[in-house]
Amino acid sequence: MTTPGLPVTPGTPPAGGPLRTGGADDGAATATAGALLRGWRERRGLSQLELALRADSSARHISFVETGRSQPSRAMVLKLAEHLDMPVRERNALLLAAGYAPHYPETPLDDPAMAELRQGVEQLVAAHEPFPAVVVDGAYNVVAANRGILLVLDEVPEELLRPPLNAMRLTLHPDGLAKKIRNLPQWRAHLLHQMDRQLSLVRSPALKELYDEVAAYPLAPEAGDEEVGEVGGRAPFALPLRVEHDGHLLSFVSTISTFNTPMDVTVSELALETLLPADPETTKYLRQQLGS
Numbered sequence: 001m002t003t004p005g006l007p008v009t010p011g012t013p014p015a016g017g018p019l020r021t022g023g024a025d026d027g028a029a030t031a032t033a034g035a036l037l038r039g040w041r042e043r044r045g046l047s048q049l050e051l052a053l054r055a056d057s058s059a060r061h062i063s064f065v066e067t068g069r070s071q072p073s074r075a076m077v078l079k080l081a082e083h084l085d086m087p088v089r090e091r092n093a094l095l096l097a098a099g100y101a102p103h104y105p106e107t108p109l110d111d112p113a114m115a116e117l118r119q120g121v122e123q124l125v126a127a128h129e130p131f132p133a134v135v136v137d138g139a140y141n142v143v144a145a146n147r148g149i150l151l152v153l154d155e156v157p158e159e160l161l162r163p164p165l166n167a168m169r170l171t172l173h174p175d176g177l178a179k180k181i182r183n184l185p186q187w188r189a190h191l192l193h194q195m196d197r198q199l200s201l202v203r204s205p206a207l208k209e210l211y212d213e214v215a216a217y218p219l220a221p222e223a224g225d226e227e228v229g230e231v232g233g234r235a236p237f238a239l240p241l242r243v244e245h246d247g248h249l250l251s252f253v254s255t256i257s258t259f260n261t262p263m264d265v266t267v268s269e270l271a272l273e274t275l276l277p278a279d280p281e282t283t284k285y286l287r288q289q290l291g292s
Helices: 026-030 033-043 048-054 059-067 074-083 088-097 112-127 147-152 167-172 184-199 205-215 280-290
Strands: 133-136 142-145 241-245 248-258 271-277
Touching (some): 033 059, 112 142, 167 184, 184 205, 271 280
Antiparallel strands (some): 248 271
């Protein structure tokens, strides 16, 4: 999954790193299936009875599973995970904690079996041109990008564009795109909140390490600190990303898409982010620069 001019690494390991079966601390690796189940049930705000009704079970059985008095079947583990809307990686972790083999494979993106996926993703990002679009894995490693992204990043120093390429580092590093973002404090807070929310759902040492790294970056001295509020007497419908490029102020809103009902851990963690123009001037500029 590469785009000419942008060095990316399709063989980047899946974002989540090694499967762990507990919380964020080191002791989490010994968490039982019951503890994991209870944690996810409470996170979803469900009582034992509510979960039992959804899974065609009984509150007594759910209670026994959570306390370790009962061993759930493999089918029941998968059913409970589905009704708790657990991420695919976490479903595998729950199965492992219950003593079963993982249900979902984790196939590297450069595996021949992923050829059709890679082709489809490349076509998808290209179809969004001239608007910037990028595909990242669960730790924001770039696996595909289009010419719109190249345009936005063409003033980023070469050393930051060496693989492995990471979207969060490129955006928030003080020598990266951050120095061109006019509303950096707002956008930085948005990105850190997005990562924090993701960490609450998936135990990923790689993502936690990345979060700690980018959260510690100082604000780029050249960056702007404008607060995006009402424009033309009305509030924007979404927080825009406002970036300077070659003397022009570009304004984007971000949309994120993921695969529906993924059957592979790697696929489940891929996300397409598209930067759509937030004003006619940005649309005009992109079309002039990219000829679309």
